[in-house]
């Protein structure tokens with residue numbers, strides 16, 4: 205049996221950089237991947253979606269050109285979906301090949317293609333594509349197997365063709381009528397993308413408002429901006445039954461005591477993701493999972509079995525690329541640089557890439573209230589931001605939650621043009637413990653969106 209210093213299961217956003225770091229340290233490292241090097245982010249997640257969203261944004265800008273006094277000879281926009289998919293594939297391939305090269309360039313990394321399962325506490329068996337099984341062992345094992353689409357139990361769903369966030373990336377024709385189950389990150393990013401490419405999109409969300417984790421005022425702006433583009437949004441609506449054949453689908457939704465039927469040609473399931481832990485045969489170890497299959501870890505990402513660690517989406521908590529990446533840094537520093545870093549205190553920024561974006565950091569207003577903090581809310585409409593007025597991008601607002609006693613920023617939500625970038629400026633301010641008063645008086649270059657951070661905190665004076 206081949207022996208390694210470390211085994212990494214899954215070529216995700218934490219696993220790849222960790223493999224490189226371990227190898228650079230001279231540790232013999234095996235990385236096992238059952239599908240595609242680069243994991244979800246590169247192959248099915250961030251990279252392909254944001255590449256396609258860029259095309260949809262261009263289509264929308266052309267459609268709205270008259271707003272800037274630009275007129276087109278033709279009256280409609282025609283969309284070349286095969287071109288958009290091919291462009292996306294080129295970017296994905298470029299990113300994936302870059303990752304493969306970076307792993308192959310390290311002599312101490314061995315890449316194994318196949319599905320990994322534990323056959324002992326230190327042993328991992330790999331079922332390779334030709335069905336041959338090999339077993340390897342190591343003292344340290346890192347699980348980075350990510351997550352996959354949840355398919356909810358809705359009567360009739362298993363009998364009809366449906367799309368997931370992965371399969372929709374390669375469809376050949378634009379769905380005329382796309383029903384999307386789920387009004388969160390995937391449903392809204394994908395929904396707006398396909399609406400802009402020419403579909404009519406209906407979002408079905410059981411929660412009282414879109415993006416249940418966000419404040420209701422933020423969700424209301426998102427709903428309004430998507431409806432303005434022609435999308436239909438059903439909140440407080442639970443799918444009850446679905447039927448149909450290729451290109452004629454009929455979905456019954458229940459809202460309180462009322463019931464209605466939505467029809468469409470295609471269905472996208474975007475109701476969340478489940479951890480990929482079942483194939484790992486964790487019963488051969490002392491690693492425990494919660495009732496949903498998430499691998500249980502402590503604040504230092506140690507599982508309940510010494511020597512086995514988990515990072516990224518397979519453990520509970522926020523499921524983002526930058527979190528998985530940060531997990532690998534924490535593990536490396538704790539294991540090899542005598543640090544005692546914890547995931548408890550780290551910042552969790554995120555950005556939903558609708559257009560405009562929603563940038564988020566720290567506490568929402570609702571969370572601050574639930575925690576009982578004394579706080580003030582600074583809020584500035586994007587229609588008061590000079591840069592937004594100049595560029596014609598006035599949808600949304602900036603909001604920051606400020607501790608009433610310390611003047612420190614507890615959280616922020618920016619729903620508006622460059623929302624993610626503006627949020628990152630506030631994130632840096634939070635990391636540096638800057639106060640709202642300091643930000644109100646800081647010199648920013650004019651006329652940046654960030655300059656309006658001055659005005660955002662001036663609203664606290666009123």
Ligand SMILES: Cc1cc2nc3c(=O)[nH]c(=O)nc-3n(C[C@H](O)[C@H](O)[C@H](O)COP(=O)(O)OP(=O)(O)OC[C@H]3O[C@@H](n4cnc5c(N)ncnc54)[C@H](O)[C@@H]3O)c2cc1C
Nearest residue numbers: 214216217238243244245249320350516517523524525528
């Ligand atoms: C449509 C979509 C859009 C997204 N957009 C964003 C975004 O804009 N920003 C953002 O921060 N996040 C985004 N995410 C989330 C992001 O992709 C994940 O949080 C990120 O990829 C972290 O994943 P990971 O490192 O846990 O593992 P993953 O990247 O999921 O990789 C896990 C790897 O493990 C492999 N694997 C699983 N089981 C086994 C096994 N038994 N043996 C061998 N290999 C195995 C899988 O094939 C996979 O390659 C998006 C996700 C989706 C689906």
Ligand SMILES: NC(=O)c1ccc[n+]([C@@H]2O[C@H](COP(=O)([O-])OP(=O)(O)OC[C@H]3O[C@@H](n4cnc5c(N)ncnc54)[C@H](O)[C@@H]3O)[C@@H](O)[C@H]2O)c1
Nearest residue numbers: 356385386387388389390391474475476477523555556557
């Ligand atoms: N920009 C980003 O950072 C980004 C983009 C896409 C995905 N992601 C990551 O991917 C993960 C998965 O995203 P997601 O949007 O699929 O999941 P999610 O868990 O964020 O939301 C799932 C949504 O589906 C709804 N839902 C649940 N059951 C349903 C049903 N039967 N019918 C209709 N709706 C139902 C929920 O109420 C919820 O609003 C997220 O946790 C996120 O971290 C991030």
